[in-house]
Amino acid sequence: MTRPEGAWREYGPLELTPILAAALEAFHEQGFHGTPVRDIARRVGQTVPALYYHHENKEGVFTALVDEATSDLAWRVRQAADEAGDRPERRLVNVVEAIVLHLAHRTRLAALDFELRHVSAESRKRYAARRKEIEVLVGRIVEDGVAEGVFVAKRPAETARALLGMLQSIGRWYHPDGGPLSPDELAERYVDIALMTVGVRERPGAGGSRARTA
Template identity: 30%
Template sequence: MRENILEAAVQLFAEYGYHAAPLRDIARLAGIQAASIYHHYPNKQSLLVEIMETHMKRLNSQLESILRKYDDPRERLRESIANHIRLHTTYKAEFFIIDTELRSLEEEPRARIIALRDEYDNLLQGLLYDGMERGIFRQSDTKVTTYAIIAMCTQVSSWFRSGGRLSVQQVIEIYYQMISQGLLLHPEGAHTQEEVARTLPPSSALGD
């Protein structure tokens, strides 16, 4: 039942916004009486917090696993890009809520979510800094570069459609090629444009 309630909250928060989605509508979509929600969640705010915490922690923990598993900065970069894109295309609504409803959180949970977001930024900055120190990535401002990578990869969820012209993996390869070409001191170590092109179907409309 908690899962049903969460799924209903995700759908309505993403479609109408947190403040425009009353608990009674969440309950109706979950197939229960409005009063029954209080057996599982004390209020609507707790639903928003659980959605945000669950998916930010998933994003962070999977990035931490990548950093433990791989030592080569190029492999870390590739897997980090893949992780970000896969999660944001699999959980579109959840990450949309994270990106748009931070302002709706009360002070204490907002601080927790911001801390999780900062943790993710710091992990990516550390990845980039390590690559620079080892002479693999060109020197750049790690904070600005991190923000650029996050913005690029997050935006995929706004246009990607499952079953369209490109698979998620093909999109990941394109994004890795673009990002790595800008970062690597020796770009020949990345996939060439011809190698990436060979994996793609004939061009048609963008966004699928």
């Protein structure tokens, strides 16, 4: 699918089926383990057998939501990186911004990450493969920055994993409706932290990233 430039920064309502929308609400309120299938069916006004016509079981509903979350993040990160050009510092800015915006705008989808321990190894494996793509991309950006002398990270692979772990933790505490920071403000702050982590003191200029607002 061809998307217009800057589409990775734009967020509208989630386009979920009624079953997935009801399940997302239930998982958010009760967690995966605490949500019975009959509760999802009740919320959407269907019987349990009717729900099973669309999804094999509760895990099937859950993994469909995880697939939605990971595919949404993946295309945004790829587009953000491509629009930044070849400079690793600009690519890092855009990729970090894309990840933070996703976590801030899609908080309920992002929170599913913490429920993966309840699903099968096969389901976790599919998720891990998509997540690895982003880890590899961030790792390559950090390695390129070190090779070009714009980053000073001594251990690029570990630095990339540390950055991703820091970003992932946002899903544990950020609430878009009750916090002091908007998604854009949150992204600004985490971009600064990411740049400082790799040894860049000033945000780069044009090349797909926003101008600094602070």
